Amino acid sequence: MTRTQLLLVLTFLFFAAPAVTQTAAASREVEAVYADSHSLYVDLHQNPELSSHETQTAAKIAGRLRALGYDVTEHVGGTGMVARLKNGPGPTVMLRTELDALPVEEKTGLPYASKVHAKDDAGHEVPVMHACGHDLHMAALVGTAAIMAHSKDTWHGTLMLIGQPAEETISGAKVMLEDGLLTRFPKPDVGVALHVSNRQPAGTVAITPGIYNTNADSIRIRIYGKGGHGASPHTTIDPIVIAARTILALQTIASREVKPGEMAVVTVGYIHAGTKNNIIPDEAEMGLTVRTYKAEVRKQILAAISRIAKAEAQAGGAIREPSVERYEGTDAVYNDPPLARRLRTPLEAALGKENVLDGESINGSEDYAYFIEAGIPSLYFDLGGADPQAYAQAQATGALLPSNHSSLFAPVVDPALHTGIAAEVAVLRNLLSGSAEDLRRQLAGH
Numbered sequence: 001m002t003r004t005q006l007l008l009v010l011t012f013l014f015f016a017a018p019a020v021t022q023t024a025a026a027s028r029e030v031e032a033v034y035a036d037s038h039s040l041y042v043d044l045h046q047n048p049e050l051s052s053h054e055t056q057t058a059a060k061i062a063g064r065l066r067a068l069g070y071d072v073t074e075h076v077g078g079t080g081m082v083a084r085l086k087n088g089p090g091p092t093v094m095l096r097t098e099l100d101a102l103p104v105e106e107k108t109g110l111p112y113a114s115k116v117h118a119k120d121d122a123g124h125e126v127p128v129m130h131a132c133g134h135d136l137h138m139a140a141l142v143g144t145a146a147i148m149a150h151s152k153d154t155w156h157g158t159l160m161l162i163g164q165p166a167e168e169t170i171s172g173a174k175v176m177l178e179d180g181l182l183t184r185f186p187k188p189d190v191g192v193a194l195h196v197s198n199r200q201p202a203g204t205v206a207i208t209p210g211i212y213n214t215n216a217d218s219i220r221i222r223i224y225g226k227g228g229h230g231a232s233p234h235t236t237i238d239p240i241v242i243a244a245r246t247i248l249a250l251q252t253i254a255s256r257e258v259k260p261g262e263m264a265v266v267t268v269g270y271i272h273a274g275t276k277n278n279i280i281p282d283e284a285e286m287g288l289t290v291r292t293y294k295a296e297v298r299k300q301i302l303a304a305i306s307r308i309a310k311a312e313a314q315a316g317g318a319i320r321e322p323s324v325e326r327y328e329g330t331d332a333v334y335n336d337p338p339l340a341r342r343l344r345t346p347l348e349a350a351l352g353k354e355n356v357l358d359g360e361s362i363n364g365s366e367d368y369a370y371f372i373e374a375g376i377p378s379l380y381f382d383l384g385g386a387d388p389q390a391y392a393q394a395q396a397t398g399a400l401l402p403s404n405h406s407s408l409f410a411p412v413v414d415p416a417l418h419t420g421i422a423a424e425v426a427v428l429r430n431l432l433s434g435s436a437e438d439l440r441r442q443l444a445g446h
């Protein structure tokens with residue numbers, strides 16, 4: 001080895017050593033709580049509960065957090081939960097997990113696969129599965145809570161953990177806010193949440209500054225015709241034919257009206273009409289989902305849907321105007337850009353630079369947006385859940401891994417849970433280090 005080579009090696013060791021040490025330290029801390037978090041994960045996975053019915057789930061989380069010394073308030077917005085740990089002066093930082101599972105029959109074949117069935121809100125018996133990974137988010141939050149409670153010399157301020165019900169029905173965040181999340185408790189200076197998916201390999205996280213996901217709007221259109229005998233269509237006004245024309249015309253909104261390149265999805269997810277082949281029904285109903293990034297595109301599309309539905313009904317001679325109802329909706333999650341920039345550093349230090357990826361906006365939606373709208377600047381980041389080998393193979397062959405909500409969705413818990421805890425701890429310690437004023441000054445709009 002020449003002197004130059006030796007110098008290069010020494011320089012490399014000097015710069016590489018601190019990152020490696022920090023990563024190892026983060027890893028040791030997580031190891032100490034991992035077994036407990038993992039057993040909670042398996043328990044939650046085997047016992048999923050539907051949206052707004054997360055009673056046992058919330059009680060399990062609340063019990064563990066109470067045992068760790070957190071001040072826990074249950075039943076905030078139905079089954080929601082708020083847990084706080086005060087540790088001197090400093091910012092208040094919120095970390096959020098969802099509590100709910102989905103009406104999906106699990107087909108993963110895992111030894112701890114869910115066999116649970118429950119009654120949905122319409123009274124139908126449905127299979128239930130944590131097909132969106134919220135069980136992993138809860139297990140990570142409890143692991144993180146334990147580390148934070150055991151290392152109070154590494155941070156100061158108030159840590160506020162929230163268990164939000166009914167994310168899958170886009171209602172829980174709103175209900176928690178209406179039940180006084182920000183008035184009964186001090187308003188957090190910033191918020192953090194993560195979501196696991198197969199979009200990236202387990203062991204990694206990804207950050208998307210700015211728009212993270214889409215505005216989502218659910219629309220119900222009801223067309224009023226005039227029923228009668230299928231053999232005498234001339235005596236009727238057929239709502240099915242009007243609905244069919246409406247569906248095709250709706251498809252021209254994204255392709256003809258919205259500027260090419262803008263995010264715009266208009267999907268008719270169901271059409272219900274009729275009971276028998278030789279009866280023309282009185283009415284037809286259809287349900288749509290609309291996804292956009294920009295407020296002005298959203299407005300344009302919603303107006304176009306209404307215009308087209310009314311015009312087609314008129315063209316078909318409908319007896320009255322169709323009803324066009326937006327019955328559910330949420331805004332896009334917006335990641336505060338300065339916050340996203342700031343938190344990259346601690347994430348890289350904890351996980352290794354190569355494990356912190358650049359994310360991109362996704363087509364999903366999330367009611368976390370309500371917290372941001374209520375004035376909590378936030379970072380909502382991605383957590384890798386895919387088996388790294390399967391992920392690489394899928395990338396090479398163009399195959400698709402099971403997405404969230406699939407009956408086959410099964411994130412690789414080790415290391416995804418490990419990474420989730422390490423990431424949350426790193427982010428929280430970073431945010432709970434200075435003063436609330438300094439933190440607020442750093443965020444967008446200040």
Ligand SMILES: [Zn+2]
Pocket residue numbers: 132168404405
């Ligand atoms: Zn979901």
Ligand SMILES: [Zn+2]
Pocket residue numbers: 098132133134167195404
């Ligand atoms: Zn989810």
